[in-house]
Amino acid sequence: MKVLKQLGIGALIGGFFGYVLVGGSFTLPTYDISTELMVIFTIFAFFLCIFSLAGLTAIKKKAAQTLSGDEEDLRDEWSxxxxxxxxxxxxxxxxxxxxxxxxxxxxxxLIPLVIVSLVSTIFSVIVSLMPSKYMRYVYPDRNLPNPNDKNYMSKLLEASDEGERHIMLNGLYSVYNLTSLLLLLAIVLFMFYSVATGESQLFSILVISLILISINTQYIFKIRSK
Amino acid sequence: MRTRIKELRARDQLNQTELAKRAKVSRQTISLIEREELVPSLIIAVRISKIFNEPIDNIFIFEEDDL
Incomplete structure (x- = not known):
């Protein structure tokens, strides 16, 4: 059943790209829907920022409660x-x-739309910097580095214990594998898109290839020097 | 490797947060060890053993295949 499902998905993808390559008349209407995309992305970004701010406020509020026993563990897990x-x-x-x-x-x-998206970006930058300042509410008893410190990420890794490093290592390793796979797929996708639409994506393919080589070189050099 | 941490915590009425504080690690680390997803380092095993006043091999039980 699983093999049949995989064959079916493969046939659908292959059929689509075959049709596109033979037909040669495929284009994504990116310019036609750019305004709609901008509005949808901005609304999503705004709601995600509000969700983040509400979450941070909730974490601070929960941290102020005095709890004990299992409730304290549950609060910690929730935070x-x-x-x-x-x-x-x-x-x-x-x-x-x-x-x-x-x-x-x-x-x-339209200029007003670009201005709104710029304001949204500034708002998102501010919100994305806030979680590191709230880390002390999640880890109240830890001597964590200041987000403004030089080499903050290295200091944060040093301040982590073996369990936290184990969690980070598992997460980062799966991200590393996923990034390599997705970038490879992106190169293939851009190649098909270039052929199908006649719009060259060669620059993107070159940039992604360089990124792939850089991250793999960085990883290999880090592990081979140990 | 099996651990008796959960059972010993219940015996000594310690929650994960309190045990973590005493063992000088994060609650996440205690939770991982308790769920048998992480084998602790020797130093953490010794600290936990002192907290529960039990020998290490009475807390962390290795199967024949582990050794």
């Missing part, structure tokens, strides 16, 4: 998960805002 959700939401908001600005500039969108 940790909420903090992770907030970090993800604020980062996504930042990426969406930057993408909105890019769309606005590339498609020469």
């Amino acid at each position: 940790y998960k909420k903090y992770s959700d907030v970090s993800l939401a604020s980062t996504t908001a930042l990426v969406l805002s930057i993408a909105t600005v890019c769309i606005g500039i590339i498609t020469e969108a």
